Amino acid sequence: MFFSFKYTALLVVDNNQHHTHTHTHTLLGPEDEEVYLASEAEWRIRTTYEKEIEAADLALQAQMDDEMASVAKLKAEISRLLDQLQVFDTVYCSSV
Numbered sequence: 001m002f003f004s005f006k007y008t009a010l011l012v013v014d015n016n017q018h019h020t021h022t023h024t025h026t027l028l029g030p031e032d033e034e035v036y037l038a039s040e041a042e043w044r045i046r047t048t049y050e051k052e053i054e055a056a057d058l059a060l061q062a063q064m065d066d067e068m069a070s071v072a073k074l075k076a077e078i079s080r081l082l083d084q085l086q087v088f089d090t091v092y093c094s095s096v
Helices: 030-095
Strands: 002-013 017-028
Antiparallel strands (some): 002 017
């Protein structure tokens, strides 16, 4: 559970000039603090490596696209060869 409190401090400096500062503090329970710290670490990692991950994802997608194109070409070639084999069998079997 999160607990927050806000306070304003009045500071007196030289020549009786006054400055105010407002601070907000959040107090966390033990479980909440653990979740908060884990989330903070994950956020740091994500922001640090986000561009690298996106570049790797794009490279992987490009590689997958190339492989899918190669598979399509191989399927077409296999189909063509099977058609040739069928024609050869038809011609050879009918002449024997």
